[in-house]
Amino acid sequence: xxxxxxxxxxxxxxxxxxxxxxxxxxxxxxxxxxxxxxxxxxxxxxxxxxxxxxxxxxxxxxxxxxxxxxxxxxxxxxxxxxxxxxxxxxxxxxxxxxxxxxxxxxxxxxxxxx
Amino acid sequence: xxxxxxxxxxxxxxxxxxxxxxxxxxxxxxxxxxxxxxxxxxxxxxxxxxxxxxxxxxxxxxxxxxxxxxxxxxxxxxxxxxxxxxxxxxxxxxxxxxxxxxxxxxxxxxxxxxxxxxx
Numbered sequence: 001x002x003x004x005x006x007x008x009x010x011x012x013x014x015x016x017x018x019x020x021x022x023x024x025x026x027x028x029x030x031x032x033x034x035x036x037x038x039x040x041x042x043x044x045x046x047x048x049x050x051x052x053x054x055x056x057x058x059x060x061x062x063x064x065x066x067x068x069x070x071x072x073x074x075x076x077x078x079x080x081x082x083x084x085x086x087x088x089x090x091x092x093x094x095x096x097x098x099x100x101x102x103x104x105x106x107x108x109x110x111x112x113x114x
Numbered sequence: 115x116x117x118x119x120x121x122x123x124x125x126x127x128x129x130x131x132x133x134x135x136x137x138x139x140x141x142x143x144x145x146x147x148x149x150x151x152x153x154x155x156x157x158x159x160x161x162x163x164x165x166x167x168x169x170x171x172x173x174x175x176x177x178x179x180x181x182x183x184x185x186x187x188x189x190x191x192x193x194x195x196x197x198x199x200x201x202x203x204x205x206x207x208x209x210x211x212x213x214x215x216x217x218x219x220x221x222x223x224x225x226x227x228x229x230x231x232x233x
Binding site: 002004006009034036041042043044045046049089101102103104105106107 | 118120123148150155156157158159160163207209221222223224225226227
């Protein structure tokens with residue numbers, strides 16, 4: 001039973017436009033959410049995170065939005081660049097007893113076209 | 115630069131062979147490391163939590179006698195796939211949390227993964 005879902009396996013966006021990657025979760029105990037970026041043959045690298053006490057966190061071109069009532073988060077990349085082409089994983093964790101456990105979505109492959 | 119090193123990156127071996135994968139934290143001491151498994155087009159599935167100096171904690175459905183984990187030092191955890199069979203072929207990846215890092219809620223640092231292929 002997958003607790004974190006990324007329903008779009010791929011996304012293609014034109015350079016300079018906005019990329020929006022979506023993620024849904026089912027466990028209401030999750031209170032910390034992260035996005036990781038993964039290039040082929042490399043491990044995931046941390047991109048941005050958000051705590052459940054916030055609904056938005058921004059870092060440069062990357063913004064994560066959290067809608068707790070809908071159990072939904074999204075990553076916005078603007079403007080998108082060809083170097084952003086990678087697989088993006090969202091992850092969630094809780095602080096009650098399983099703080100260290102991260103549950104991952106299946107990833108969305110982003111292709112930014114020049 | 116990489117803060118977690120995983121070795122080897124690729125293993126191809128015969129059925130029945132045992133395979134050891136190493137995960138090292140390079141710039142920090144990790145009391146806890148994690149082992150994940152990923153099937154094609156699926157999410158990273160947590161297999162077990164590796165605790166330095168104590169037994170690993172396995173997720174439900176993961177055979178602890180099949181996937182032996184040893185966390186003998188603060189910078190090294192190993193995963194041994196014992197008597198591997200073709201169904202064990204997968205992408206295995208480790209991660210570690212830096213307890214002294216800049217985040218109050220530490221993200222995990224991942225190795226580059228090991229592609230295991232059992233013939």
